[in-house]
Amino acid sequence: xxxxxxxxxxxxxxxxxxxxxxxxxxxxxxxxxxxxxxxxxxxxxxxxxxxxxxxxxxxxxxxxxxxxxxxxxxxxxxxxxxxxxxxxxxxxxxxxxxxxxxxxxxxxxxxxxxxxxxxxxxxxxxxxxxxxxxxxxxxxxxxxxxxxxxxxxxxxxxxxxxxxxxxxxxxxxxxxxxxxxxxxxxxxxxxxxxxxxxxxx
Amino acid sequence: xxxxxxxxxxxxxxxxxxxxxxxxxxxxxxxxxxxxxxxxxxxxxxxxxxxxxxxxxxxxxxxxxxxxxxxxxxxxxxxxxxxxxxxxxxxxxxxxxxxxxxxxxxxxxxxxxxxxxxxxxxxxxxxxxxxxxxxxxxxxxxxxxxxxxxxxxxxxxxxxxxxxxxxxxxxxxxxxxxxxxxxxxxxxxxxxxxxxxxxxxxxxxxxxxxxxxxxxxxxxxxxxxxxxxxxxxxxxxxxxxxxxxxxxxxxxxxxxxxxxxxxxxxxxxxxxxxxxxxxxxxxxxxxxxxxxxxxxxxxxxxxxxxxxxxxxxxxxxxxxxxxxxxxxxxxxxxxxxxxxxxxxxxxxxxxxxxxxxxxxxxxxxxxxxxxxxxxxxxxxxxxxxxxxxxxxxxxxxxxxxxxxxxxxxxxxxxxxxxxxxxxxxxxxxxxxxxxxxxxxxxxxxxxxxxxxxxxxxxxxxxxxxxxxxxxxxxxxxxxxxxxxxxxxxxxxxxxxxxxxxxxxxxxxxxxxxxxxxxxxxxxxxxxxxxxxxxxxxxxxxxxxxxxxxxxxxxxxxxxxxxxxxxxxxxxxxxxxxxxxxxxxxxxxxxxxxxxxxxxxxxxxxxxxxxxxxxxxxxxxxxxxxxxxxxxxxxxxxxxxxxxx
Numbered sequence: 001x002x003x004x005x006x007x008x009x010x011x012x013x014x015x016x017x018x019x020x021x022x023x024x025x026x027x028x029x030x031x032x033x034x035x036x037x038x039x040x041x042x043x044x045x046x047x048x049x050x051x052x053x054x055x056x057x058x059x060x061x062x063x064x065x066x067x068x069x070x071x072x073x074x075x076x077x078x079x080x081x082x083x084x085x086x087x088x089x090x091x092x093x094x095x096x097x098x099x100x101x102x103x104x105x106x107x108x109x110x111x112x113x114x115x116x117x118x119x120x121x122x123x124x125x126x127x128x129x130x131x132x133x134x135x136x137x138x139x140x141x142x143x144x145x146x147x148x149x150x151x152x153x154x155x156x157x158x159x160x161x162x163x164x165x166x167x168x169x170x171x172x173x174x175x176x177x178x179x180x181x182x183x184x185x186x187x188x189x190x191x192x193x194x195x196x197x198x199x200x201x
Numbered sequence: 202x203x204x205x206x207x208x209x210x211x212x213x214x215x216x217x218x219x220x221x222x223x224x225x226x227x228x229x230x231x232x233x234x235x236x237x238x239x240x241x242x243x244x245x246x247x248x249x250x251x252x253x254x255x256x257x258x259x260x261x262x263x264x265x266x267x268x269x270x271x272x273x274x275x276x277x278x279x280x281x282x283x284x285x286x287x288x289x290x291x292x293x294x295x296x297x298x299x300x301x302x303x304x305x306x307x308x309x310x311x312x313x314x315x316x317x318x319x320x321x322x323x324x325x326x327x328x329x330x331x332x333x334x335x336x337x338x339x340x341x342x343x344x345x346x347x348x349x350x351x352x353x354x355x356x357x358x359x360x361x362x363x364x365x366x367x368x369x370x371x372x373x374x375x376x377x378x379x380x381x382x383x384x385x386x387x388x389x390x391x392x393x394x395x396x397x398x399x400x401x402x403x404x405x406x407x408x409x410x411x412x413x414x415x416x417x418x419x420x421x422x423x424x425x426x427x428x429x430x431x432x433x434x435x436x437x438x439x440x441x442x443x444x445x446x447x448x449x450x451x452x453x454x455x456x457x458x459x460x461x462x463x464x465x466x467x468x469x470x471x472x473x474x475x476x477x478x479x480x481x482x483x484x485x486x487x488x489x490x491x492x493x494x495x496x497x498x499x500x501x502x503x504x505x506x507x508x509x510x511x512x513x514x515x516x517x518x519x520x521x522x523x524x525x526x527x528x529x530x531x532x533x534x535x536x537x538x539x540x541x542x543x544x545x546x547x548x549x550x551x552x553x554x555x556x557x558x559x560x561x562x563x564x565x566x567x568x569x570x571x572x573x574x575x576x577x578x579x580x581x582x583x584x585x586x587x588x589x590x591x592x593x594x595x596x597x598x599x600x601x602x603x604x605x606x607x608x609x610x611x612x613x614x615x616x617x618x619x620x621x622x623x624x625x626x627x628x629x630x631x632x633x634x635x636x637x638x639x640x641x642x643x644x645x646x647x648x649x650x651x652x653x654x655x656x657x658x659x660x661x662x663x664x665x666x667x668x669x670x671x672x673x674x675x676x677x678x679x680x681x682x683x684x685x686x687x688x689x690x691x692x693x694x695x696x697x698x699x700x701x702x703x704x705x706x707x708x709x710x711x712x713x714x715x716x717x718x719x720x721x722x723x724x725x726x727x728x729x730x731x732x733x734x735x736x737x738x739x740x741x742x743x744x745x746x747x748x749x750x751x752x753x754x755x756x757x758x759x760x761x762x763x764x765x766x767x768x769x770x771x772x773x774x775x776x777x778x779x780x781x782x783x784x785x786x787x788x789x790x791x792x793x794x795x796x797x798x799x800x801x802x803x804x805x806x807x808x809x810x811x812x813x814x815x816x817x818x819x820x821x822x823x824x825x826x827x828x829x830x831x832x833x834x835x836x837x838x839x840x841x842x843x844x845x
Binding site: 137 | 203217218219326349350378379382383384385386459461462463465466469470542543544547560562565566568569572573575576577578579580581582583584612615618619620796799800803805807808809819821822
């Protein structure tokens with residue numbers, strides 16, 4: 001049993017972030033942990049930047065991961081990983097979907113979207129963390145539907161060194177959480193994410 | 202991870218499940234045997250309201266979406282007067298709407314337990330201000346409970362009903378965005394027989410004008426009784442299961458609600474032991490007997506609470522009278538603005554105990570700010586296919602941006618952002634019409650006034666949502682018509698209360714108990730005597746622009762109902778039914794790269810391709826409304842294919 005494990009999940013409203021957080025929360029509960037999941041609803045969700053927290057262990061009370069204490073950041077969109085990089089602990093890990101979603105201001109030419117190399121450099125040099133990105137959306141399509149991108153990313157997350165939750169428990173929670181006709185699809189998405197992350201680490 | 206409704210109704214006492222704070226409160230209300238629930242939705246309280254709506258029939262509870270918080274408050278209050286346990290829920294600013302009845306009814310007391318759930322929004326994640334309901338509760342002399350965990354949120358709800366009934370006094374359950382929207386492990390309690398058997402209970406009302414009619418002669422008896430009651434409840438709270446002393450030492454920390462969680466984590470992060478903690482779940486009235494016991498032998502004390510110094514003021518007041526001569530720290534080192542968190546608790550406790558923080562937060566913040574300032578901002582935006590975007594686009598086109606544009610509270614407030622820039626003022630629910638009318642009076646004068654050397658009429662176009670219109674728009678529009686205002690009011694009617702999660706309203710006519718009566722907005726404003734009434738579908742941008750222009754040709758209160766169902770709601774329903782959406786694409790031969798679509802319309806599905814220097818559509822974000830076809834002067838958008 002870990003004393004405290006902190007996951008920060010980031011992305012754009014509508015990408016399935018709350019579902020991912022909830023799934024991880026139930027997994028931790030099933031493994032006997034004290035659990036806290038923090039989320040933001042309402043106006044802040046409408047295609048805006050979204051952060052969600054999953055925490056478990058003996059020492060967790062609040063729903064928010066303190067800055068500098070996240071073991072891992074799981075991001076659904078590259079720039080959103082960087083937006084919340086202050087939560088990551090030194091030597092932590094960033095897993096991100098590599099597909100950018102441009103904010104309207106970028107399309108209007110009023111703001112610049114940083115290059116992939118720049119994002120990677122900041123994470124690795126300025127924050128002394130590990131950065132892994134891959135096209136999770138493509139793997140989700142391979143699994144059968146782009147909606148399963150969040151499950152692909154959760155599959156990847158399980159490959160974080162010393163990740164305390166067992167992939168088997170996550171599979172069990174997926175089986176009882178999604179509607180029967182998409183269980184196979186989600187399990188496939190989970191495996192694809194898991195294998196991809198394993199090959200990249 | 203079963204369905205929320207199944208979890209909240211799960212008849213397995215002692216089972217441990219993961220619940221959202223607001224869902225846990227719904228469960229607590231059921232465990233308390235609630236019979237009537239009435240509310241107007243408001244983030245971050247809405248999941249409580251929606252959960253009760255979803256389980257109402259299966260639990261024998263009457264639930265209604267009232268038209269505003271004041272009506273909801275009165276509905277639930279009179280159910281309590283009829284002997285039924287009842288509840289209302291609202292966001293913090295909702296209590297301002299209910300305040301007239303709330304402040305006056307305190308002294309009349311309750312019969313069935315009556316709990317008002319009020320959800321505050323520190324840091325203003327989705328609100329217009331940061332008011333602290335605990336201050337309001339103290340002002341009104343209403344006890345307030347504040348949970349520190351999801352388990353407490355459930356247990357406190359039941360306790361709130363018990364206290365309310367025992368002292369015949371209404372009780373506030375105060376949450377915050379964080380405690381309402383955090384999930385945590387919860388051990389379930391027992392459900393009463395009535396709830397399990399879906400037995401809808403009816404009450405009985407006993408006339409008692411001396412109690413229920415607040416003419417001055419009666420009301421003068423209320424105030425002394427209220428104060429007496431509060432002192433009794435204060436004593437009761439000395440033994441509340443939500444207030445306790447833990448640890449030992451000469452250093453003390455007093456903390457209330459969720460701040461307790463941050464204090465516990467901060468102490469563990471700082472490796473500090475030998476601290477005595479007074480954990481409070483009742484910030485008003487503070488149990489002074491417990492405080493006295495806690496203070497014995499302490500050399501200095503820190504009070505950690507979010508937002509206003511509510512506990513601090515009560516304790517310092519008490520300490521002065523007791524001539525307690527030890528330092529009491531509070532808002533001098535704990536921030537009074539924005540949300541509390543572990544970092545803030547660590548910094549405050551480090552200052553209090555002269556310790557180094559475990560991380561150099563200043564350095565972290567500095568390097569983070571450097572990065573953050575270079576990132577493209579991503580504020581929330583109107584959804585793809587959102588009809589509000591089309592309405593704003595049409596208003597901008599028709600008025601050539603020469604109008605003043607008061608607006609209101611809802612998704613459409615996002616019209617303030619570029620590229621639409623179509624919101625000039627917002628204040629509070631229903632405020633658009635009052636502000637528009639006031640501007641019309643100030644800038645143009647009323648139509649029945651005789652004004653010399655009158656300047657050109659300033660065009661004023663207000664926007665207000667359907668639910669907001671019924672909420673507080675009604676008295677405002679009556680005022681504008683009566684006082685001969687000269688404004689255009691566009692009701693952006695997306696046939697649902699969208700921002701808070703698709704609740705029904707009088708415009709939909711649906712209720713949790715079946716069909717209610719639909720009240721079309723056009724009938725209301727016709728009956729009130731508006732000078733122009735027209736209904737238009739904003740998915741037809743040309744027609745909508747023409748209707749706005751037509752309204753601009755006459756004087757008076759002109760009402761346009763721009764009606765098209767919320768895209769998020771519609772697309773959600775289509776997806777559930779397995780209906781495919783068309784997806785649009787850019788014909789790069791026709792696209793000139795003028796960016797008109799991006800710079801004047803701003804659909805999040807339309808992006809810019811840096812390589813081709815042309816617009817592109819992100820297929821996963823396109824919800825197939827086809828409005829882009831009407832926006833592009835070059836006919837560059839076309840249907841791509843059927844979506845997956």
